[in-house]
Amino acid sequence: MGLVAGQTEAREVLKALAEPLRLQIIESLSTGEKCVCDLMEEISLAQSKISFHLKVLKEAGLITDRQSGRWVYYKLEVRALMDLQGWLNQLTKECQRTSSSCE
Amino acid sequence: MGLVAGQTEAREVLKALAEPLRLQIIESLSTGEKCVCDLMEEISLAQSKISFHLKVLKEAGLITDRQSGRWVYYKLEVRALMDLQGWLNQLTKECQRTSSSCE
DNA sequence: GCCTTCCATCAACTTATTTTGATATATCAA
DNA sequence: TTGATATATCAAAATAAGTTGATGGAAGGC
DSSP: OOSSTTHHHHHHHHHHHSSHHHHHHHHHHTTSOEEHHHHHHHHTOOHHHHHHHHHHHHHTTSEEEEEETTEEEEEEOHHHHHHHHHHHHHHHHHHHHSGGGOO | OOSSTTHHHHHHHHHHHSSHHHHHHHHHHTTSOEEHHHHHHHHTOOHHHHHHHHHHHHHTTSEEEEEETTEEEEEEOHHHHHHHHHHHHHHHHHHHHSGGGOO
C-alpha cells in the first residue's frame, strides 16, 4: 500500500480522464444527463466510439447509466470527481508534511 | 475551448499520473527529493525504466531535476498538483452550477 | 409479425505506450 | 589516463489502447 489511500481507484479515474474524447464527454455530461445519441451529435463522433469511451468512463466510476425505453442516459458521478480531489489533497498534504520537498 | 480552462495541461498531468510506476515515483518524491539511484532501489526498477518515466513526469511539469556531481536529483513540483486540483475544482463546480447533473 | 431506432459488442486494424538490452556521455576517483 | 559510477537515450520488441465497420439485441411503432 502506498502513502495515499485509494491509489488504484484514483489511477483508473485519472486514466479515464486523460483522454480528449472522454474529457469532452465528461464536460458535456457536466451540464446534465445525456443519451448516447445526444453525445454523438454534440461531439460528432461515431456511435461505437462513444460507446467505447462511455464504457471506460463507467468502469472508472465516473458516470452511471439508466435505460429508458430505447435510450440509455448517462450521468456524471460527481462523487468520483470529489474522491479524486480528496486523493489529490492527501498527496499534496503528504508532500507538505515532509518539509524538504516543498520550499 | 471547453468549459474548463487549462484542459490540455491538465490532461498531460492526468496521463502522467495514471501509470502505476509513475505514481510510485510521485509518491516516493512526495517525501522528498531523490536521485535516480534512490528511486531504483526504492521501487526496485531498472534504470532505463526509471529514466523513461521520470522524463514523462518532467515533461508534464510534475517534477524538476537538478544535477549535483554524478547524481541527478528529482523533486516533486507541488504546484503542478495544485493546478490539477484547481482544474478539478472548476469541473466539479461547473457540474454543480447546472443543477440537473448533481442530485 | 415486420421494420426502424438506439445502443452494445466484436474482430481486425492502426496507433500509442512501455519494456528491454545496449550503448553513450558525464563526473569523479585513483 | 584508466576505470568505475550515475544517468540518459535509442532501436527493437512487446503490450496496450483506440478506431473502424459490421453485426446483433432490445424496445417501440405500425
